Amino acid sequence: MASPCPARPATGATPVADPAAVPARPTPTRYGRALVALALAQFICSFAGSNMSVMINDISRDLDTTVQGVQVVITVFLLVMAALMIPGGKLTDRYGRKRCFLTGLVVYAVGAVLSAAAPGLGVLILGNSILEGIGTALLIPPVYILTTLLHPDVTSRARAFGFVMALGGVGAAAGPLIGGLITTAISWRAAFVFQALVIVVIVLLSRRMEDPLPPDPTRSFDTAGAVLSAVGLVLVVMGILAADNSIWLMIGLLAAGALVLWWFFHSVRVKEASGREPLLSLSLFRNRTSNLGLVTQNVQWLLLMGTSFTVATYLQTVRGYDAVETGVVFTAATLGLLASSLSAERLARRRSQRTLVMTGFTASVAGVVVLIVLARSFSTAWAFVPGLLLIGLGLGVMLTPSVNVVQSSFGEEQQGEISGLSRSVSNLGSTFGTAIAGTILVAGLSKGAYAVAMITLAAIGLCGLAAAALLPRQAAGSSSAGSRPTRTASTRDR
Numbered sequence: 001m002a003s004p005c006p007a008r009p010a011t012g013a014t015p016v017a018d019p020a021a022v023p024a025r026p027t028p029t030r031y032g033r034a035l036v037a038l039a040l041a042q043f044i045c046s047f048a049g050s051n052m053s054v055m056i057n058d059i060s061r062d063l064d065t066t067v068q069g070v071q072v073v074i075t076v077f078l079l080v081m082a083a084l085m086i087p088g089g090k091l092t093d094r095y096g097r098k099r100c101f102l103t104g105l106v107v108y109a110v111g112a113v114l115s116a117a118a119p120g121l122g123v124l125i126l127g128n129s130i131l132e133g134i135g136t137a138l139l140i141p142p143v144y145i146l147t148t149l150l151h152p153d154v155t156s157r158a159r160a161f162g163f164v165m166a167l168g169g170v171g172a173a174a175g176p177l178i179g180g181l182i183t184t185a186i187s188w189r190a191a192f193v194f195q196a197l198v199i200v201v202i203v204l205l206s207r208r209m210e211d212p213l214p215p216d217p218t219r220s221f222d223t224a225g226a227v228l229s230a231v232g233l234v235l236v237v238m239g240i241l242a243a244d245n246s247i248w249l250m251i252g253l254l255a256a257g258a259l260v261l262w263w264f265f266h267s268v269r270v271k272e273a274s275g276r277e278p279l280l281s282l283s284l285f286r287n288r289t290s291n292l293g294l295v296t297q298n299v300q301w302l303l304l305m306g307t308s309f310t311v312a313t314y315l316q317t318v319r320g321y322d323a324v325e326t327g328v329v330f331t332a333a334t335l336g337l338l339a340s341s342l343s344a345e346r347l348a349r350r351r352s353q354r355t356l357v358m359t360g361f362t363a364s365v366a367g368v369v370v371l372i373v374l375a376r377s378f379s380t381a382w383a384f385v386p387g388l389l390l391i392g393l394g395l396g397v398m399l400t401p402s403v404n405v406v407q408s409s410f411g412e413e414q415q416g417e418i419s420g421l422s423r424s425v426s427n428l429g430s431t432f433g434t435a436i437a438g439t440i441l442v443a444g445l446s447k448g449a450y451a452v453a454m455i456t457l458a459a460i461g462l463c464g465l466a467a468a469a470l471l472p473r474q475a476a477g478s479s480s481a482g483s484r485p486t487r488t489a490s491t492r493d494r
Contacts, residue, residue: 034150035160037205038143039167041105044198045136046171048077048128050308051179054326055188057316062188065121067317071309071438073121073129078305078431079237080133081140083230085427086280089141089420090222096215097142102206104139108132109199116192128192144419148407149212158348158404165399166341169392172304174334176312180327225267225279232261233428240435284410284418292471293405296357297422298429299464300402303364304395306433306457308333311371311384313441314450325381332385336392341400353401354471360398361465367391368458372451398468405471433457 052059056070063069092100111131118124147164151157182191235257242250271278285291308330315321315329340347340360347356367390374383403422410418440453 033205034146034209035163037202037209038147039164040198040202040205041101041139041143042164042168043171044108044195044202045081045140046168047175047178048132048136048195050172050175050305051191052128054176054180054312054316055183055191056313058183058188059124063118063121063124067313069121071434073125074309075237075431075434075438076125076129077133078427078434079234080130081136081423081427081430083233083424084134084137084226085141085424086229086417086420087221087226088137089145089417089423090226090279091138092142092145092419093216094219094221095217096211097145097213098206098209098211099215101139101142101146101209102203104135104137104142105199105203105206106135107138108135109196111135112192112196112199116189116196118189132195140423141419144403144407144423146209146212148419157408158400161400161403161407162341162343162348165403166338166396169304169337169341169396169399170334172308174327174330176308176330177324177327177334180322180324184322184324220277222271222277222279225264225271228260228264228267229279232257232264233424235260237428237431237435240432240439280421281417284421287409289472290406290409290418292467293402293409294422294425295467296361296398296402296464296471297406297426298432299460299467300360300364300395300399301426301429302433302436303368303391303457303461303464304433305430306437306453306460307368307371307388307391309434310437310441310450310453310457311388313438314375315381315384318450319379321381329381329384330388333388333392336389336394337396338392340393340396343396347397348401348404352473353405354468354473356401357398357405357468357471358465360394360396361461361468363394363397364391365394365458365461365465367394368454368461372454372458376451436460 052070052074056067059070059073060066088100088104108131111127111134114127114131115124116127118127143164147160148157151160178194179188179191182188182194235253237257239250239253239257242253265282268278268280268282272282312326312330315326321329351359367387369387370390371384371387374387377383406418406422436456437453440456441449
């Protein structure tokens, strides 16, 4: 593996130089089937992260819990994904992308079935938060690795990522509508049965999927690093969740999380200096373009999940809407996101990735402002449509270029690491969005709390816009960048 550490063992590199070692690319029909499977996987995982927002009242009533209890289920699910995504990406190098993908699907399906039959909150947390979270951490990195490796040029990769991100965004945005319809027509439990059925379809589509690169069973796995990174991320998010209970507890947890994460990165430096392979190479953080892209990814998903949770909770607890009515309101965001995501290939040919990301943040922040103003001035459900439509359009415009910038900043040999890091950062954004918005709302479910939560999200969105403005005008993954860059010094210092 290309790395600034020359002592890293040669066995750590994925053999890509010999064409005979790389399987032939699949036929168009088989490739199309594989892309559909990958996109559906992203869809169902995003759906799982957002559909429960419209089940809050039904689940809390059925399982005799509270809004805070359901928030814990949602947040822990997102947290498990974020904490395990880096180890999940690393495992793909050792065991193969297809094997990790299928294993993740099976674990996810078991969690969905267990959630559907949950007699109480504890079992729901085990099935939905833990097992579905672990399954997602195993299956999502292969989605992005395979999509990148199967599309060597920027245009085709933009088209493929546009399809994957469109279904992922639709899963997140349409989750409230689909979940609301299922919950109202049948039961909230049927929504988990729906997830299990989609997993079955994905498995069938994946039977003939081919892994472009062979796995390397000799690759070591940094177990200690995996534990430290997971514990550190868990403590940080727990600190945010504790804000509405105790400021001192929040400070303590955040400080503990920061200390554990410092320990993790210190162990990475020690391992690299001694020639051992760590969980995550520090070389990934020496690419300025990729770092900025990761920041934009984090903020994008924070905006999407934070807005979804805030608006859904407000509509149900303050306006008294049921699950279907809440889901219908979110249709505006779904349509906007779908329309702009599916235009990713055309937009990538006409505009730079930096321009697309900046435009997306501008539209999304404007959408949040419109939501606040109209919701305060009008009592009708239509007051939420313009803002949600703007947010959907903005997110759809920038989700694909942000992913493309990050994935295209590294060569094939580092796709496992960067995919795990990328998805961990994105899911951490989803976790922060739900945790921050949920903490503000739980402190006082009122119109005032809703406005404060949305203003906070808008302010964070402006931070994302600032990061996007710092991207190079011709960032990695731009239409003028050509094919996928190799991991060179010029790439690192760009």
